Each structure stands twice: as C-alpha cells, then as structure tokens.
Amino acid sequence: VFNPSSLPVEMASNTSAHSHDQxxxxxxxxxxxxxxxxxxxxxxxxxxxxLPLETTPxxxxxxxxxxxxxxxxxxxxxxxxxxxxxxxxxxGLGLPxxxxxxxxxxxxxxxxxxxxxxxHREDGQFEIQVDTSSLLFDGMAPQxxxxxTHGDSVSELNAPWKVTSRSGGxxxxxxxxxxxxxxxxxxxxxxxxxNGKAMFSNFLFKIAKLTPNYTMSDRxxxxxxxxxxAAGENNKVLVLVSGGVDSAVCAALLAKALPHDRIYALHxxxxxxxxxxxxxxxxxxxxxxxxxxxxxxxxxxxxGTTKLNNGxxxxxxxxxxxxxxxxxxxxxxxxxxxxxxIEKLGLQFxxxxxxxxxxxxxxxxxxxxxxxxxxxxxxxxxxxTNLIRELRSxxxxxxxxxxxxxxxxxxxxxxxxxxxxxxxxxxxxGPGLSVRIICTEKGYMDASFDxxxxxxGLFLSNPEHADLSAMLQExxxxxxxxxxxxxxxxxxxxxxILPMRTVGVQGDGRSYxxxxxxxxxxxxxxDLMFLAKLIPKIFQNINRVVYVFGPxxxxxxxxxxxxxxxxxxxxxxxxxxxxxxxxELMRTGxxxxxxxxxxxxxxxxxxxxxxxxxxxxxxxxxxxxxxxGRPAVPGKDIDGAVLLDVARQIKEKLPSISRVVYDLTSKxxxxxxxx
Numbered sequence: 001v002f003n004p005s006s007l008p009v010e011m012a013s014n015t016s017a018h019s020h021d022q023x024x025x026x027x028x029x030x031x032x033x034x035x036x037x038x039x040x041x042x043x044x045x046x047x048x049x050x051l052p053l054e055t056t057p058x059x060x061x062x063x064x065x066x067x068x069x070x071x072x073x074x075x076x077x078x079x080x081x082x083x084x085x086x087x088x089x090x091x092g093l094g095l096p097x098x099x100x101x102x103x104x105x106x107x108x109x110x111x112x113x114x115x116x117x118x119x120h121r122e123d124g125q126f127e128i129q130v131d132t133s134s135l136l137f138d139g140m141a142p143q144x145x146x147x148x149t150h151g152d153s154v155s156e157l158n159a160p161w162k163v164t165s166r167s168g169g170x171x172x173x174x175x176x177x178x179x180x181x182x183x184x185x186x187x188x189x190x191x192x193x194x195n196g197k198a199m200f201s202n203f204l205f206k207i208a209k210l211t212p213n214y215t216m217s218d219r220x221x222x223x224x225x226x227x228x229x230a231a232g233e234n235n236k237v238l239v240l241v242s243g244g245v246d247s248a249v250c251a252a253l254l255a256k257a258l259p260h261d262r263i264y265a266l267h268x269x270x271x272x273x274x275x276x277x278x279x280x281x282x283x284x285x286x287x288x289x290x291x292x293x294x295x296x297x298x299x300x301x302x303x304g305t306t307k308l309n310n311g312x313x314x315x316x317x318x319x320x321x322x323x324x325x326x327x328x329x330x331x332x333x334x335x336x337x338x339x340x341x342i343e344k345l346g347l348q349f350x351x352x353x354x355x356x357x358x359x360x361x362x363x364x365x366x367x368x369x370x371x372x373x374x375x376x377x378x379x380x381x382x383x384x385t386n387l388i389r390e391l392r393s394x395x396x397x398x399x400x401x402x403x404x405x406x407x408x409x410x411x412x413x414x415x416x417x418x419x420x421x422x423x424x425x426x427x428x429x430g431p432g433l434s435v436r437i438i439c440t441e442k443g444y445m446d447a448s449f450d451x452x453x454x455x456x457g458l459f460l461s462n463p464e465h466a467d468l469s470a471m472l473q474e475x476x477x478x479x480x481x482x483x484x485x486x487x488x489x490x491x492x493x494x495x496x497i498l499p500m501r502t503v504g505v506q507g508d509g510r511s512y513x514x515x516x517x518x519x520x521x522x523x524x525x526x527d528l529m530f531l532a533k534l535i536p537k538i539f540q541n542i543n544r545v546v547y548v549f550g551p552x553x554x555x556x557x558x559x560x561x562x563x564x565x566x567x568x569x570x571x572x573x574x575x576x577x578x579x580x581x582x583x584e585l586m587r588t589g590x591x592x593x594x595x596x597x598x599x600x601x602x603x604x605x606x607x608x609x610x611x612x613x614x615x616x617x618x619x620x621x622x623x624x625x626x627x628x629g630r631p632a633v634p635g636k637d638i639d640g641a642v643l644l645d646v647a648r649q650i651k652e653k654l655p656s657i658s659r660v661v662y663d664l665t666s667k668x669x670x671x672x673x674x675x
Contacts, residue, residue: 022047022067022210025060029053029074029084029102036627037072037100037189039405040197045212046204057089068096068208071103073187075509077117077152078102078109086110096180096208104174104183105152111176114156121540122148123506123669124533125192125630128172130165135206136175136182136199137164146172146186146193147628149506149668153185168476180207190628192666220253220415223400227257227355230398236347237398238264239355240338241292243281244428246357246401249413251290253400254355256416264345264352265290268337270330271298272432272571275579284422293345297337302566304333318566321439323503323675326566330431355398359406406595406626426596427626433574434566435673438602443499443561448541452514453557456495459538460531463487471538479534486527493520493527495535496557497542498604502674504536504543511669513543517606517661519553525634532631532664544670546617546661549647553606553659562603562613570614574601576654577616581646588642594632596621600674605658612658616650618643619663621672630666 024046028034034050041048053071060066069090076083088110091097099107105115126148130137137144144165154171157163160179165172173184182203188196204210231237239254241247254263265285269278282292302318306329314325317333335354342352401409406427413423429435458465463472463483472480486493497514504511516535518528532545564570578599585591600617622637623629634640647660663670 021065022213023065024048024204024208024210025055025066025069026050027053027055027069027071027086027090027103029072029086029106030076031072031074031101033187033189033627034072036405036625037070040189040200041070041204042214044197044201044204045214046210047214052084054085054087055090057087057093060090060095061093066095067210068204069098071097071099071106073101073103073149076102078105078115091179091181096203097182098203099181099183100189101150101185101187104185105154107181107183108154108157108161108174111161111181112158113154113161113174115152116155117152121151121506121537121669122167122170123150123504123536123543124148124666126167126186126533128165128167128186130173131163134164134173134175135177136173136184136202138202138206140195140198144193144195146188146196147190147668148172148186150185151506154183168479169474182207187628191624192628192630220256220412223253223412224257227254227398227400230395231258231262231353234351236262236264236352237355238266238338238342238347238352240334241265241267241281241285241290242428242430243267243277243284243425244357245406245409245413245423245425246359246427248285248357248418248422249409249416250355250357250401251285252413252416252418255290264293264342264347266293266295266338266341268334268341269294269296269298270301270334270432270434272301272330272434272566274428274433274582275575287419293341295337295341297333300337301330301333304329306332317434321441321565323435323439326434326439326675327431330434334430350396353396353398355400357401357409358399359401359404359409407624424592426591429673433571433578435675436578436598436600437564437566437570437574438500438502438600438675439564439566440500440561440603441563443559444501445499445559446541449497449499449514449559452539452541453496456497456516456535456539459483459535460493460495461487475534475538482527482530483534486531489524489527491520491522491524493518493524493531494552495519495531498557499559499561500602500604502544502670504670505668506543511543513541515602516542516545517548517553518545518664519548521552523547523549523634523640525636525640528664529631529633533666536665536669544663544665544674546663546665548606549644549660549662550651555606555608558604558606562605564601564603564614570601573614573654573656574599574616577601577650577657580649580653581618584642584646584649588639590638590642593638594620595623595626595629596672598673602674607658609658611656614657615659615661616654616657617661617663617674618646619672619674621667623667626672628667629672631662631664634662 024041038048038050109115128144130144161174161176163171164175175182188199239251241251267281304317305314307313317329410423495518497516501512502515528547535545536542581599598619601614604615605613620632621629622632632638634643650660
C-alpha cells in the first residue's frame with residue numbers, strides 16, 4: 001500500500017500540496033525514461049507528479065488534483081511473478097490514462113487482451129502506420145517514426161479496444177476511446193519519436209481536456225536557494241570539477257550562491273584524461289574566475305581497489321577487466337582522494353559538502369533510488385557508486401543539477417555567464433578514457449558464436465535461405481525487399497560478430513551482447529544504416545553494429561581478443577587516437593554537428609597482422625535529451641570524407657592499430673558508451 005513517508009525524499013516531496021488544481025500523475029513502472037516523460041509534460045505547461053506504480057486507487061481518487069494518468073515503461077514482463085504491482089481498479093476511476101510500452105501491455109493485460117513474447121525484439125527507430133482518426137494522432141501524417149524497444153507485444157484485442165497503429169504486423173498502439181484509455185508500444189517522450197511531443201499534446205489537451213497553465217519557476221534561483229539552504233552558515237563546499245559542462249555549471253552556481261572563501265574547487269587527474277586535458281581544464285575555469293586546486297592522483301587510481309556489495313575486494317584497477325569493477329573503483333577512489341585533499345586543506349570532513357554536477361540521466365541510468373525504485377541498472381556512473389549513495393543519504397552530497405538534463409544545463413550555463421567554448425563542450429565521462437578502453441582477459445565466444453556467423457553470412461548473401469525463414473517471417477515487405485536488393489549487389493557487404501560484447505539498453509533493461517562488424521570495399525551508408533537497424537532486431541544476441549573502414553576484411557572472422565588492461569601504454573594509445581579524431585573533427589567544423597563523439601579502443605585485430613591487436617571505434621551521437629539518440633549519417637549529418645580521413649590518419653600515425661570502425665547503432669539498442 002502506498003505510503004508517502006516510505007518514499008525516497010524526492011518522490012515524497014512531490015506529494016505536498018500544490019497551488020494548481022490539475023496535475024498529471026505519472027505512475028513509474030521502472031522506466032529508464034520516467035523523468036523524461038515528466039520533463040516533456042512540464043514543457044507543455046502541465047504540472048506533474050511521479051509516484052510508484054503500486055500507488056492505490058483510493059489515494060488517487062481522494063486527491064482531486066489528479067486529472068489524468070500516464071503509466072511509464074518498465075524492464076519486466078507483465079507475466080513475471082516479480083513484475084511491479086498494479087491495481088487495475090485505477091483504470092475504473094474515470095481518468096484518462098496513457099500507457100507507454102510496459103504501460104500499454106499492462107492496460108492490455110488487465111483488459112483481457114493478449115500479450116505475448118514475439119520471436120524478435122524491436123529496438124530502435126521504426127516507421128509505423130497510424131490511424132489518424134484517433135485523437136492521439138490527430139493532425140499527423142499516416143507514417144510516423146518512433147522509438148520501439150520491446151520483446152513482448154499485444155497480439156489480440158477485445159472490443160471496445162481497437163488497434164490505432166502497427167509496426168509491420170505488430171500492434172504499436174491501441175485505444176478504448178469511450179473509456180479514454182490509450183496505449184502506445186513506443187516511447188513518445190524521446191527524440192527518436194519525432195512527433196512525440198504532439199502526441200502528448202493531443203493526450204493532454206484533446207483527450208484529457210487539461211489547460212496549459214503551469215509555468216516553471218526560475219530554476220537558477222531555486223538552485224541557488226537549495227545550495228544556500230544545504231550549506232547553511234558555516235559549511236564549506238568542495239566542488240569536484242572535471243572541466244566538463246556539468247561540473248563547470250555546478251561550480252558557477254556555487255559562486256553565485258556562496259562567498260568564494262567557502263568554495264574549494266578541486267580538479268583530480270585520475271590518469272584517464274584526454275591528452276593535455278588537465279592543463280586545459282585549469283586554464284578554462286580560470287578564465288571564469290575559479291581558482292583550481294589540481295591533484296595528479298593517477299598512480300593511486302591505477303593501483304586502486306574497492307569492495308563489492310558482497311564484501312569481496314576487487315583486483316587492482318590496472319588488472320581488472322570487469323566494467324562495473326572499473327567504475328566502482330574509480331568512483332570510490334575519487335571520494336577517498338577528495339577526503340584526503342580536504343584534510344590537507346585543514347578542513348573537517350564532516351563540515352564539508354561534496355558538490356557534484358550529477359544530472360538526471362546519470363541517476364536514471366544508475367537506477368538511483370532518488371529517481372526510481374524500479375529502474376534497471378544500465379551502468380554504474382562514477383559519481384553514483386555505493387559510497388556516493390551513502391554520502392547522499394547522510395546529506396553530505398550537494399547535487400544542484402540533479403533535476404536537469406544536458407540541454408537545460410547548457411542553457412543555465414549561458415545564463416550564468418559561462419563562455420560558449422566551455423558551455424558547448426561535448427560530454428566526457430567522469431571516469432574518463434577508462435570506460436572507452438574495452439578490457440578483457442580473453443575473447444568471449446559462447447555456443448551461438450559459429451552459428452550466428454553462419455546465419456549472418458546467409459543473411460547478406462541469400463536471405464531467402466530456409467535456415468532464415470523463421471527469423472525473417474515478421475519482417476515488413478519493404479524490409480525484405482531492401483534486404484534482397486542489398487544481397488544482390490555485386491559489391492557484397494560481409495557481416496560477422498566479434499569475440500567480445502558491448503553494453504546496450506533494450507526493453508528498459510541492460511543487455512550485454514555481441515558486436516557485429518560490417519565490411520565492404522566502399523561504404524554505401526544508407527544500406528549500412530538499414531542493416532544496423534535490422535540486425536539487432538533479427539539476431540537476439542547482437543546489440544551493436546559497426547562498419548570497418550578500409551578494404552573489405554577478407555580474413556576469417558576474428559576468434560581471439562587481445563589481453564587488455566588499463567596500463568600506461570594502452571591509455572596512451574587511446575589518448576593519441578582521441579586527440580587525432582577530435583582535432584580533425586574540430587578543424588573541419590564537424591564536431592558541432594553532433595552531440596557527442598566517443599573514441600573507443602577495443603581488443604580486436606581484423607587482418608591477422610602481427611602487432612596489430614587493437615582497433616579504434618568512432619561513435620557519433622545526435623541527441624537533445626541524451627537518453628536516446630542516433631548515429632550521424634555520413635553524407636547527410638556529417639562529412640563522410642572527413643571520417644575517412646580521420647580513419648586514415650589514425651592508421652598512419654598509430655601503426656599498432658588494426659582497423660578503425662564507425663558505430664552505426666542508435667541508442668537504444670546500444671548505449672552511448674561501449675561499456
């Protein structure tokens with residue numbers, strides 16, 4: 001039974017009285033996008049509250065301010081025994097309800113409709129055909145591009161429910177218009193659903209009949225007051241600055257809120273910075289009046305260890321290959337170094353707050369309990385480890401940007417007077433290049449490896465082969481036609497999986513699956529982008545697809561991966577490749593065309609050449625919300641000739657690099673980073 005006092009602080013605070021008498025209630029089923037829904041609705045001028053899915057009908061009924069409900073997505077199946085609890089009596093309260101992804105399946109399940117697991121997932125941007133007579137799609141074209149990320153699907157509907165859109169043969173939305181119950185299998189809250197905001201607008205104003213009368217207060221003043229209240233009269237504040245947008249804006253807010261003699265700006269070099277990054281950080285922040293205390297703690301990080309949740313101590317950072325161990329070691333070492341530096345400055349640790357530029361997506365992706373009690377962990381952020389959570393619960397961490405998304409932070413930074421060259425800097429993870437070096441003891445190959453490569457060969461040479469019939473049966477006619485045309489092309493593209501895995505996000509949960517490589521003598525980018533969308537949909541053990549620059553790989557698919565750890569030679573190799581790529585992209589004006597360009601080193605040699613055991617990946621991302629995104633399409637979003645030149649320069653200047661590849665995958669099914 002829902003009890004506000006049992007909720008995390010943020011959720012409990014949302015239950016307090018508000019001046020407005022119309023609020024849209026978001027019932028959180030554990031979606032990675034829960035707070036994005038919240039933000040999208042508020043952008044449309046409607047006040048929101050975010051509460052757990054198990055909130056009771058009585059609580060909702062007794063609060064007349066709730067005028068409509070959105071049920072979020074979630075990582076589980078409605079049939080699982082540990083699925084989030086939901087009382088279907090909520091659907092009988094007479095309030096308009098919009099179920100998103102898992103929320104749609106929940107509506108269907110509790111209405112007697114059929115939900116079942118399909119033979120393939122849909123993860124990524126797809127075109128759907130919509131019924132424009134539905135109020136939800138009023139004023140829209142019959143074809144819509146949306147983000148789908150699901151394995152379960154609604155397959156049969158009982159009257160008065162009806163299908164209002166389809167993705168091929170799969171139901172993408174449904175409605176019971178008489179009861180004002182609507183469900184969408186896609187995510188209207190993210191950028192990849194191109195008219196998602198208009199769909200929300202139709203639900204809010206044409207279906208729920210709400211009025212857009214909610215205006216957000218001045219966020220800057222609210223954040224400043226929060227800092228002043230948390231710091232009190234005597235507390236010092238240590239702001240941990242990396243030189244990125246988030247920590248810079250956080251520091252600027254502190255400077256507005258507190259006397260400068262109470263602010264200590266600390267830059268910790270963890271040994272995984274970009275080439276010359278520490279020097280550039282100190283100079284950039286110095287220009288906005290911040291005096292930086294610089295600490296080179298690289299050796300402490302390299303030799304660092306920590307304890308996992310089960311009490312077991314990890315290997316040293318420069319010896320482990322486990323992604324989560326790397327992040328936890330870096331996060332915990334970061335806090336230990338900060339504590340040591342506080343003591344050096346003669347400050348008492350219990351009189352100092354740690355200020356961080358943690359954003360809303362950081363907490364959502366780490367399933368932090370200040371955002372959602374049910375969201376699945378995609379990755380552990382370096383500034384949201386167990387240690388940081390303990391400090392937060394004790395009130396010792398100050399995170400004034402935790403309600404902000406990246407684009408909002410940039411706007412706030414401009415308002416605070418930060419220079420554009422700092423505000424527009426691309427995101428760089430706190431753990432630095434450590435998470436862009438894929439470490440391994442040996443290659444990963446399970447029982448499906450050889451069979452998957454065999455089927456991939458047929459997929460691009462003979463898609464009509466009997467061995468593929470079951471896998472391809474749910475493809476749309478136009479998808480089959482395009483696939484057949486690619487297979488008939490004389491300049492055949494070859495596909496194979498590599499003996500390694502990367503992290504992805506599928507169905508609101510984490511996936512850890514094979515990386516697929518496409519190779520051809522010359523890139524036909526439209527075909528490659530089509531295949532990158534189709535392959536993870538068909539092959540359930542693949543979540544990321546790359547194109548290999550250079551002549552077609554003619555050697556047998558690699559079956560080994562180079563033993564790789566966070567050692568100085570490996571770190572230096574990626575620093576050089578990252579510097580080459582970023583300098584050339586900046587020089588040619590390409591960098592500002594994309595939101596982010598991670599450069600990744602991974603332990604694969606493609607051509608069997610001795611001494612060439614690693615390759616470099618270029619991962620571009622176009623996004624506004626940083627929760628979803630798509631790769632820049634060469635020749636359309638970014639200059640393809642420049643990318644080819646970057647690949648050439650990396651190969652020429654770094655002879656130990658085997659190949660350079662280009663990541664073709666949207667988010668989802670792949671995350672921005674590779675681990």
